[in-house]
Amino acid sequence: MSAGTTSAVPAGAATTGAATTGAVATGPDGSARAVAGPAGRAVPRVLAVAGSDPSGGAGIQADLKAVAAADGYGMTAITALTVQNTRGVRDVHVPPASFLAAQLDAVTDDVALDAVKIGMLGAPEVAEVVGAWLDSLPRGATAERPAVVLDPVMVATSGHRLLNPGGERAVADLLRRADVVTPNLPELAVLLDEPVARDWAGALEQAARLARRHGVLVVAKGGHLDGEVAPDALVGPDGLLAQVDGPRVASSATHGTGCSLSSGLAVRYARSRDWVAALRETKQWLTRAIRAGEALEVGGGHGPVDHLADVRTVVAGSRAATLPGRLPGDVARRFAGHDGSPGTVPGTAAEDGAALVGRWWDEAAGLRAQIDALPFVRALADGTLPEHAFRYYLQQDALYLREYARALARAAELAPTRAEQAFWAGGAHGALVTELDLHTSWLGGEPGGEARGEPGGELPDVPASPTTRAYLDHLRAAGSDYATLVAAVLPCYWIYQDVGERLAAGNHDAHPYRAWLGTYADDEFAAATRQAVAVLERVAADATGEQRHRMAEAFARACRHEVAFFDQAHAWGPAPA
């Protein structure tokens, strides 16, 4: 087998993880293996070829969850059935390899694949079927060829074999057909027939040797080492391409981390066509998922990671806002009929509008207190917020503002009076120009110092997070009902102004975010917020009982989204390498 080579990897990529677009590793069959290339599908179609774990933490169950968490469409071809739980593997059953071949054919006959993740194979004959199937796929770096990520599963952390003796050779034979292989340290050693690496430097050397030998990109994983940092790295035949560090989380919820990493990587690569970016994003997501895993309370051994931790924050917010008990309570009681249907509202219009909106605000007091207590807000207040978390917040806020401006423009379109139309149109313009300029100029400069970037710059080239998207979905769902829309857009004004007031009050000359906190003390924004509240009161006063019910819900939900939005940067994990 001829050794692969890399070319065009820019200097510095190894340590920064940046700017690897265009880099290519060449496989032994001469096919190009792009480190980065043109972007792929928004929702990649990903097939996991792996074994089943009935306890749901590893295997195809983990793969499907990891694919869903990365916003892909997941499919499975099942290689083996295990009898296992979080404490260990009790038994393994490998169905006839011909049955796997039939599954692979059924999927491939019908569905175009953007990526394939291969996990537990169980037996040499199964690996051979997978090899033959991979050979039948289109070759070369064509749009039709799915990216192939191979996780060479051999032994579970519990020590139980997940590959029959003799299967190692067959798995090694798949390496040349994969784009990326993700062995843990014992698997890396088996594939090289060497002792297990005892430190990170040794792991990187072994990964480079494996990459050279098989002309494949290797993800070296530091999960089995000790220390405060759990590093991963993308390694090519010429050595390190990029290292992605993350904190080592002290947790028992690490069952299935290897399966989850490889599946998440496959989806993100299929979308971005950039292995370094895909590894960085997957690692950050996995760190959050490990952190959240123990709270699931699944099993008494090594529990699963919480693949859907990011989504859960948002879903919990939405669910809480729709539960009658968690709705602004008086609102729900006052305006709902005995059967729970919206009723009619007594009282004079003008007074009721202000009282109603005041009540909604009071009912959200708990959420506002939650925002004040968030690690992100506390760290921004006392100046200990890491710069990458602040940048992340700014990026997501910029993406949010662009769409928020559309919601305000829609409110302008629906406004019944010229005054309200002008107010919302002005708000849309302010969000799109003044606010976004502020963000793009800060993103171009040093968050701790002064804004230095170019105003009028483009939006950050990062995807909107699930949290940001969920908030924007909520604004879109308010649709064409003016009353609901006004209630949905209001918390962004009001809560931002409210939190900002306290942040600005704690500002001082030596504060590292002094200049940014200064922007919160803006009289004009405070005046705009008062005006927006007055519009909401006016609309609430004129609304029917049913509309008020919807408004209360839209307002409460938006408040929940505000909490999740402020929280997301802090939960976003380690600084990019």
Ligand SMILES: Nc1ncnc2c1ncn2[C@@H]1O[C@H](COP(=O)(O)OP(=O)(O)O)[C@@H](O)[C@H]1O
């Ligand atoms: N305690 C931990 N904290 C943070 N990341 C971890 C931890 N344990 C494993 N990981 C990460 O999980 C992924 C899988 O790593 P590893 O445990 O080495 O593989 P496997 O699950 O295949 O044995 C890697 O990204 C690794 O860095």
Ligand SMILES: Cc1ncc(COP(=O)(O)OP(=O)(O)O)c(N)n1
């Ligand atoms: C069915 C199945 N496939 C793979 C594994 C191994 O999972 P992995 O993420 O590599 O690591 P551990 O869960 O063993 O730590 C499995 N257990 N079951």
